[in-house]
Amino acid sequence: MEKKKKPEIRFEGFTDDWEQRKLKDVYGSIGNAFVGTATPYYVEHGHFYLESNNIKDGKINHNSEIFINDEFYEKQKEKWLHTGDIVMVQSGHVGHAAVIPEELDNTAAHALIMFKNPKEKIEPYFLNYEYQTDKAKKKIENITTGNTIKHILASDMQEFEVDVPKCKEQKVIASYFCKFDHLITLHQRKYKKLKNVKKSMLEKMFPSKGCKVPEIRFSGFTDDWEQRKLKDILVNLQNNTLSRADLLNEAGVAKNVHYGDVLIKFGEVLDINKETLPMISDESVLMKYKASFLQNGDVIVADTAEDSTVGKCSEIDGLLDEVVLSGLHTIPYRPIEKFASGYLGYYLNSSVYHNQLIPLMQGIKVTSISKSAMQDTDIVYPKSVEEQGKIGDYFRSLDHLITLYQRELEKLKNIKKTLLEKMF
Incomplete structure (x- = not known):
């Protein structure tokens, strides 16, 4: 008999119990992307090759990019990922997952667990957020093997149980967290931008080697340093x-x-x-x-x-x-x-x-x-203590702004973490 329950916090209008389902009953195909040596097929410009390094904290990043040639890409056709499929890291930072967006339709992948061909209506972003809860992380940890390098099997994920409401409620929850993630991303960008501004100004507000004055200077000061x-x-x-x-x-x-x-x-x-x-x-x-x-x-x-x-x-x-x-x-x-x-x-x-x-x-x-x-x-x-003071005050103000955005970012992340625990 299926276990049923309800989350602590719920959107208005939804009252049905949630069902506990095994992933093999939700997806028609749960298996590995290509596993093996792919380095001979790497090229400077070609087809983007999705790897575990690109999957972190529920998102796909492009911090590092690998590309493969046409021949190898075509050989992987049966394992191409499509919009709405879910991928999960199986070695290293195991359990991190992401949904394939429209722009990555027909993408080849390496050493990832792929969740494809849903048997019923399922909102992939809902499951992606469920994987980010502490409960799901602990369950994944329990099926993880290896000491130095952690590893999970696709076969174990077939038996993995998730809690799911009706698809309509899944979509509402997923939409809410997507908007929340967007807000976090905006703050991350602002924080990163301010850090880059500071880095740039630390280079431009002090004279470079061989120069007697800086590139950027407060008005009213003209003497050599x-x-x-x-x-x-x-x-x-x-x-x-x-x-x-x-x-x-x-x-x-x-x-x-x-x-x-x-x-x-x-x-x-x-x-x-x-x-x-x-x-x-x-x-x-x-x-x-x-x-x-x-x-x-x-x-x-x-x-x-x-x-x-x-x-x-x-x-x-x-x-x-x-x-x-x-x-x-x-x-x-x-x-x-x-x-x-x-x-x-x-x-x-x-x-x-x-x-x-x-x-x-x-x-x-x-x-x-x-x-x-x-x-x-x-x-x-600078000879002028006043000019020194203006420089110190400028960077102090910049640091204050950076700290404010950092705190706001941490606050938003903590709110998201709390909501993930209470809404699943």
């Missing part, structure tokens, strides 16, 4: 070497800035009052590093990373009367002369400056840069 060696502008402070295990999450005698947080968590400007920092508990550390208590305007450089992000830094801001120390694998610097808040943080993280560090980096798996190597790098800055 200064160029000095880092050793003539910044003095090195002492960092502590306490490991994560030596630090506390609760109250202590001083806050500690760890290199990992500089690399991943913090931005160009670190507002001490807006970030949670690990604490140092040992009071003897305070005496040892008393001359290195950080101040607003100091810059902390991460001197170790697993890639070329080594050299990323954060400028200290918002510090009141707290004791803050620079931690393991960091180089803390203090400007000898007065700089406007934010200028050094954004300049030292720009590609204009960071490109100087790339040839100085050492190591293969773990990359590092030394204080001595950084000493002779060039720092370029």
Whole structure:
């Protein structure tokens, strides 16, 4: 006897119970796309070849594209995908699925599970959203094999059970989530656009090598910028070497800035009052590093990373009367002369400056840069502290906008996740 139930949240006008069905009773064909070596048939321009890399989070992306020649494409004719078919990743990030849109009708695919020839009226986008629920993900996980590389079988998916209402209700639910996804996509585009604007402006608002003024500049400023060696502008402070295990999450005698947080968590400007920092508990550390208590305007450089992000830094801001120390694998610097808040943080993280560090980096798996190597790098800055301030304020405002869109995007994704659990 079929199990029946209803979701927690439902559109008005629908009251019938949902039915639990096996996918083999819904689709006439559930099987694998071509499995084997296809690389001999790859061409620079040809037929788009759909692979698992193109299927993520319920959508088809074109982040990477493979093309196949006419001969191989025609050989796959019996397995061509058509509008409305569903494909699912069977190796790697298993369970991720997508619906074939109109523009990909007659597409050949590689190593995907294909759901074709429905036996009854079914809304494919409804099933695609059901696969995104935690319940469906757990069920797929239960039939997944393999340790290093996860794998699911088409035969197991034939027995996979889904909860389905009448087709009319499926279409309403699918339409709702499609509109929700569109809203998320709009925010993602805006967020990405702002990130690209920032990246571009970090290149154009600081002079490139050999230039005395930047490509883009605030009106009213015409003087050439200064160029000095880092050793003539910044003095090195002492960092502590306490490991994560030596630090506390609760109250202590001083806050500690760890290199990992500089690399991943913090931005160009670190507002001490807006970030949670690990604490140092040992009071003897305070005496040892008393001359290195950080101040607003100091810059902390991460001197170790697993890639070329080594050299990323954060400028200290918002510090009141707290004791803050620079931690393991960091180089803390203090400007000898007065700089406007934010200028050094954004300049030292720009590609204009960071490109100087790339040839100085050492190591293969773990990359590092030394204080001595950084000493002779060039720092370029406007003489006017007012101009420095305008640059810092501009990037701060841009970061604020980026953060707002990032939060809104996360909020929308969380709402979608909640609704997926309550509407299925």
